[in-house]
Amino acid sequence: MLIGAHVSQAGGLPNAIERGVEKGCTAIQIFNQSPRMWRPTQYSEDDFAAFRDAMAGSPIRAVMIHAVxxxxCASEDPEIRTKSxxxxxxxLRVGDAIGASVVLHPGSALRGHVGEAIARAGGVFREALAESESSALLLEDTAGAGGTLGRSFEELRELIDAAGGGERLGVCLDSCHLLASGYDVRTIDGLSETLDRFDAAVGLGRLGGLHLNDSVNALGTNRDRHANLGEGELGETGCMAFLSEPRFENLPVVLETPGPDKRGTSAEEIVYAKRLRRRGLRLRKKAAV
Incomplete structure (x- = not known):
């Protein structure tokens, strides 16, 4: 398992690698532009080469880009869909250049029929994939008010099918979102059952990345508020289950926690996550004897 955090690429793409290394990461997630602005950051081939060189000389082995x-992509407004x-x-093109996958919130049906919103989103996904080369598009499971797409595994499957079902389409599972959407992942058994359901609906072969966040809100509340590891409704037990799940073994797991100073995941929390993983693995081994 590759454990890491969302880090800033301010000042240049290679700085993201440096910040990830400082936190003790083996995986990182970045924004490729300001997350609250449409205007894209313009990168040169030299920027991409510098990032690849920095990564090659570091312990970072996986990179995810979080789309803004x-x-x-499900909007009824043609202008919003065009901008999306x-x-x-x-x-995706930045992902092509630096060897990263792209994580995306699938969108929202603000009004109208959900099936039509899924079809609109799928069309945009398909076109974006056609205009890029290799980067995987990982749809993130969500938690939110009615109309938010991707709150169930079945809906994620529908979105993938609407986008053509190609090999570059996958899923990023978020522990906080799972709990808030009603999937009880607070124990080893609960997480195992949830993954069985995911496999049946989507297929574990589509799972390309993970977000590990504790949840401020309780099971099934459909409220997406991240908490630091062990300080929310998942607690240490749920975080240990997530970090030691055998079917997650070769995946990047990125923390998006507030951090002790509300400035994002700290190096200490990465150490804590690794300690929770070791404890979870010991518990699983003891239970198997």
Whole structure:
């Protein structure tokens, strides 16, 4: 398992690698532009080469790009869909250049029929993939008010199918979102059952990345508020289960926690996550005897 955090690339893409190393990461997640602006950051081939060189000389082995929050590929507004397509395509092209996958919130059906919103989103996903080369597009499971797409595994499957079902389409599972959406992942058995359901609906072969966040809100509340590890409704037990799950073994797991100073995941929390993983693995081994 590759454990890491969301880090800033301010000042240049290679700085993200440096910040990840400082935190003790083996995986990182970045924004390829300001997460609350449509205007893309313009990178040169030299920027991409510098990032690849920095990564090659570091312990970082996986990179995810989080697409900007403004994107709503399911919108009924053609202008929003056009802007969403341009932004998503740009993220995928940056992913092509630096060897990263792209994580995306699938979108929202603000009004109207959910099935039609899924079809609109799928069309945008398909076009963005066609305009890029290799970067995987990972749809993130979500938690939120009615109309938010991707709150169930079945809906994620529908979105993938609407986008053509190609090999580059996958899923990023977020522990906080799972709990808030009603999937009880607070124990080893609960997480195992949830993954069985995911496998049946989507397929474990589609799982390309993970977000580990504790949850401020309780099971099934559909409220997405991240807490630091062990300080929320998942608690240490749920975080240990997530970090020691055998079917997650070769995946990047990125923390997006507030951090002790509300400035993001700290190096100490990465150490804590690794300690929780070791404890979880020992518990699983003891239970198997």
């Amino acid at each position: 929050y403004l994107i709503n 397509l341009a932004s998503l395509t740009q993220s």
